[in-house]
Amino acid sequence: xxxxxxxxxxxxxxxxxxxxxxxxxxxxxxxxxxxxxxxxxxxxxxxxxxxxxxxxxxxxxxxxxxxxxxxxxxxxxxxxxxxxxxxxxxxxxxxxxxxxxxxxxxxxxxxxxxxxxxxxxxxxxxxxxxxxxxxxxxxxxxxxxxxxxxxxxx
Numbered sequence: 001x002x003x004x005x006x007x008x009x010x011x012x013x014x015x016x017x018x019x020x021x022x023x024x025x026x027x028x029x030x031x032x033x034x035x036x037x038x039x040x041x042x043x044x045x046x047x048x049x050x051x052x053x054x055x056x057x058x059x060x061x062x063x064x065x066x067x068x069x070x071x072x073x074x075x076x077x078x079x080x081x082x083x084x085x086x087x088x089x090x091x092x093x094x095x096x097x098x099x100x101x102x103x104x105x106x107x108x109x110x111x112x113x114x115x116x117x118x119x120x121x122x123x124x125x126x127x128x129x130x131x132x133x134x135x136x137x138x139x140x141x142x143x144x145x146x147x148x149x150x151x152x153x154x
Contacts, residue, residue: 030072033099066152069099070140075133082136085115100140102150110145 023029028039074081077092084090088108097107104110118124118139127135140146141153 026072030069030076030099031095033066033069066099066101070096070152071133071137073099074136074140075129078129078133078136082115082132085112088112097150100146100150100152102146104145104149107145107149110143111140114139114143 023036023039026039026042028042028044031042032038073092073096077095080090080092081096084093085108088111093108093111097111115136118135121135124132124135147153
C-alpha cells in the first residue's frame with residue numbers, strides 16, 4: 001500500500017514532463033495506449049512505475065511513440081504473441097495491431113504469413129528473448145501490408 005501511495009504522490013510532480021510517464025511510457029503505455037487509468041495502474045502494479053519513469057527521464061521522445069510501445073509489447077508478451085500470431089487471434093495480437101494503428105481487418109493473416117517466414121529461420125529457436133523480439137519487430141516493420149495498413153511504420 002505504501003508503494004501505491006508514493007507512486008500516486010509522484011504523479012502530482014510530473015508536470016515537468018511533456019509526456020506523462022505513467023500514461024505515455026513503460027509497460028502501461030504499451031498495453032493500454034488509449035486508456036490512461038489502465039496504463040497508470042499497469043505501470044504501478046508492474047514495477048511501481050520505475051520503468052515508466054526511467055524511460056521518461058532518459059529518453060522522453062520515445063515514450064509516446066508507437067514504435068517504442070510496439071517494441072515493449074512484443075518483448076513483454078513474446079510467448080503469448082507468438083501463439084496468437086499463429087492463430088491470427090487473441091488479445092495481445094489485438095493490442096499489437098491497435099498500438100500499430102492498423103486499419104485493415106485482414107492484417108492478422110498477413111502478420112501470420114510473415115511470422116511463418118521468421119520461424120523458418122533455423123536460428124530463430126536458439127535466439128534469446130531480446131533477439132526473438134527484435135526479429136518480430138523488424139518483421140512487422142518490413143512487412144508491406146503493415147506498412148500499408150498501419151500508420152506506425154509509414
